[in-house]
Amino acid sequence: xxxxIRIAFVGAGSITFTxxxxxxxFSFPELADxxxxxxxxxxxxxxxxxxxxxxxxxxHGAKPVIVAEADRRAALEGSDVVVNMVAxxxxxxxxxxFEVPERFGLRQTIGxxxxxxxxxxxxxxxxxxxxxxxxxxxxxPDAWLLNYTNPMAMNLQYLASVAPGLKTAGxxxxxxxxxxxxxxxxxxxxxxxxxxxAGVNHQAWILRWQHQGRSLYPALDEAIERDxxxxxxxxxxxxxxxxxxxxxxxxxxxxxxxxxLRHPAEIExxxxxxxxYVGISADNVAEYGSIRDRLAAGLDxxxxxxxxxxxxxxxxxIHSLATGTLRTIxxxxxxxxxxxNLPAGAAVEVPATIxxxxxxxxxxxxxxxxxxxxxxxxxxxxxxxxxxxxxxxxRHVRHAAMSDPATTAALTVDEIWALCDAMVAAHGxxxxxxxxxxxxxxxxx
Numbered sequence: 394x395x396x397x398i399r400i401a402f403v404g405a406g407s408i409t410f411t412x413x414x415x416x417x418x419f420s421f422p423e424l425a426d427x428x429x430x431x432x433x434x435x436x437x438x439x440x441x442x443x444x445x446x447x448x449x450x451x452x453h454g455a456k457p458v459i460v461a462e463a464d465r466r467a468a469l470e471g472s473d474v475v476v477n478m479v480a481x482x483x484x485x486x487x488x489x490x491f492e493v494p495e496r497f498g499l500r501q502t503i504g505x506x507x508x509x510x511x512x513x514x515x516x517x518x519x520x521x522x523x524x525x526x527x528x529x530x531x532x533x534p535d536a537w538l539l540n541y542t543n544p545m546a547m548n549l550q551y552l553a554s555v556a557p558g559l560k561t562a563g564x565x566x567x568x569x570x571x572x573x574x575x576x577x578x579x580x581x582x583x584x585x586x587x588x589x590x591a592g593v594n595h596q597a598w599i600l601r602w603q604h605q606g607r608s609l610y611p612a613l614d615e616a617i618e619r620d621x622x623x624x625x626x627x628x629x630x631x632x633x634x635x636x637x638x639x640x641x642x643x644x645x646x647x648x649x650x651x652x653x654l655r656h657p658a659e660i661e662x663x664x665x666x667x668x669x670y671v672g673i674s675a676d677n678v679a680e681y682g683s684i685r686d687r688l689a690a691g692l693d694x695x696x697x698x699x700x701x702x703x704x705x706x707x708x709x710x711i712h713s714l715a716t717g718t719l720r721t722i723x724x725x726x727x728x729x730x731x732x733x734n735l736p737a738g739a740a741v742e743v744p745a746t747i748x749x750x751x752x753x754x755x756x757x758x759x760x761x762x763x764x765x766x767x768x769x770x771x772x773x774x775x776x777x778x779x780x781x782x783x784x785x786x787x788r789h790v791r792h793a794a795m796s797d798p799a800t801t802a803a804l805t806v807d808e809i810w811a812l813c814d815a816m817v818a819a820h821g822x823x824x825x826x827x828x829x830x831x832x833x834x835x836x837x838x
Contacts, residue, residue, distance in 0.1 A: 397426045397458070398715045401472040401533075403465065403525065404479030405431035406438025408445060408681045410541065412694065414476065415446055417708035419453035423716050424708075428458040432468035438681070439463060444688045452693070465528055472533040473714065476707050477525065478541045481517045482823055487674045489819045490514060495668075497812045499803050500654045502644040503670040505543040506595045507771060508797050512778050512790065513816050515547035517823040519782045522548060526556035537714070537751060539564055539707045545594040545725050546775045550740040553727045554783050562752045563725030563740070564706040565594050571640045575602065578623070579612040590640055591732055591757040594725045594742045596649050596771050598637040598764050600757075613638070627653060627663050635763050644669050649771055651802035710747050717749035726754050733758055734765040739772045770798050785827030790817075810834055 400418070405411050411431075418424050429446060433439040443461040450457050462468035469475060482489075490510040491501055504510025529536055538561045542548055549563045568590045576583040581604050589601040602609045617623045617633070624630070627643035631650075639646050647653045647665050654660065660667065684694045706722045713720055724745040731754055732741045745754040760768065773796045781789035794800050794809045804812065814831040817824065 397428055398424070398474065398711060399428045399430070399472045400711060401430045401432060401468050401475045401536075402442070403432050403468070403475060403477045404542070405442040405461075406433035406435050406681075407478045407480060407677075408438070408441060408684050409677050410478050411442055412445055412449065412684070414705055414707055415449040416453075417705050418711060419450055419455040419457075421708065421712045424457075424712060425453075425455040426457060427711075427715075429460070430468040430470075430472065431459070431461045432463070432465050434463070436463065437685075441681070441685045441688060445684065445694065448688065448693060465525070466532055469528050469536075470532045472529075472536045474707075474711055475525075475529060475533065475536050475538045476541070477522075477538060479518070479521060480542065481514075481521055482820070484674045484678050486514075486517065486820070486823070488671060489816075491668055491671050493815050493819050494812060496815070497804060497808055499800060499812065500660075500667050501670075501799075502648055502654075502666060502668070504648070505670065506546075506645060507544065507649050507774055508799050509794060509812060509816060511544040511547065512774070512793050512797070513820055513824075515544050515551070515778050516782060516790065516825065516828060517820055518542060518544075518548060519551050520825055522552055523555050526552060526559050529559060530556070534558075536560070537562065537710070539710060540725075541565070541707070544775075546740040546742075546772070547778050549725045549727070550738075550775055551779045551782060553738065553740070554779055560751065561726070562710070562745070563594060563742075564710070565723065565725070565742070566705060567595060567642075567645075568597060568599075568640045568723045568742075569704065569706075571599065571638070572602065575599070575609070575613060575638065578616050579609055581609060581612075589744065589757070590723060591741070591743045591760060592640070592764060593735075593740065593768050593771050593775075595641040595645050596768060597640040597723075597742045598635075598760070599640060600637060600760075602638075610638075625662060625664050627665060630663060635767075637761065637764060648799050650767065651798040654799050655802045710752065713747040714749060714751065720747050721745065721755075722747060724752055724754060726752075731756050732760060732765075734760055734762070735768055736772055736776070740775065770796075781828060782825055785825065787817075787828045787830060787832050790828055791832065806834075 431442045446459045494509045540563045545563045573583045587603045627647045628639040632638045725742045728739045728741040777789045777793035
């Protein structure tokens with residue numbers, strides 16, 4: 394680009410994530426003079442994000458232009474890239490997503506992608522996404538929206554429905570860290586392997602994983618046979634039954650299928666941490682407080698534990714847009730002939746080339762049928778949640794919950810409808826207006 398690239402961070406008060414993205418951006422010498430506009434609706438968090446950005450730039454010897462904008466449209470003005478990491482409702486909404494279903498006997502681990510937690514996280518995020526897309530159309534229509542906010546598939550499929558002209562890519566590091574972890578298990582350097590993954594975000598599959606042209610799956614099989622503790626992981630159990638390794642953690646993976654969470658014995662056998670994300674979310678709040686206090690005292694934040702520079706995808710996309718450097722990453726995008734046995738238009742996760750012109754998804758073809766079957770169950774829920782919001786039909790919220798594998802394995806249909814009513818009441822005005830009322834099973838629009 395002839396002038397420094399302009400980046401807007403929306404939800405910059407998500408300090409833990411903002412910190413990593415800034416660190417990775419400033420690790421590239423070519424991005425030392427970028428313009429970064431920070432936006433958050435919380436004034437204190439916005440102030441902390443600005444202080445963090447300036448300190449991080451100083452640590453890397455970078456000289457960016459950094460501005461903090463309480464007005465979202467002002468922050469977006471003229472941007473080349475918009476990075477979204479907003480969490481609507483914050484920690485308290487996350488607690489609600491766990492506490493209300495728990496009263497009905499429904500177990501969750503992460504609750505941000507599928508299931509009741511994912512459904513209602515999406516429904517309170519969609520109004521924000523529609524407004525963000527409208528602002529971008531007005532003040533930066535050519536910008537790329539790089540989305541990190543979960544539930545990824547629901548958010549990207551919703552954006553494709555309401556803002557089809559918006560250039561979007563959903564970014565998640567799960568494939569990267571999955572392959573790194575597998576390489577550690579079999580003792581092969583990550584830098585020497587080739588891999589191919591596709592499916593849906595948080596339920597994609599390692600279709601090929603090779604070292605010097607040789608599949609590494611036999612080495613993984615040997616490692617699993619040697620170590621009984623490896624067999625006490627949900628995704629290892631899924632791999633042994635399905636033949637391909639899932640790309641998301643066992644905590645996540647347990648929520649997207651009906652096999653595990655309803656059974657106390659399976660929870661024990663596979664060491665599934667019920668309610669895990671509530672603690673993670675609380676830790677993020679505590680980390681924010683620590684960073685805020687250290688910056689206020691004139692100290693650097695505590696060193697992070699990231700192993701290498703530019704591990705996150707958004708900085709890599711930004712660097713490729715600025716320099717033309719060719720890379721291949723994973724993205725979530727609309728299925729336009731990319732995975733032939735998943736629904737057209739659905740949000741799928743596939744490899745993509747990035748360069749100066751943007752993000753170019755790769756066609757993968759058909760998934761093995763057992764993998765496509767699970768992905769279609771996942772996408773049934775996604776489709777119904779998006780339909781609920783686009784059509785303003787509260788029945789589809791209940792239909793989505795009735796289609797969710799883990800929810801239907803645990804609850805009766807009456808319990809599912811009552812749970813949806815309770816979640817609507819708990820989240821109230823955060824939901825789209827048409828979806829805020831309780832609904833009896835016989836209700837019609």
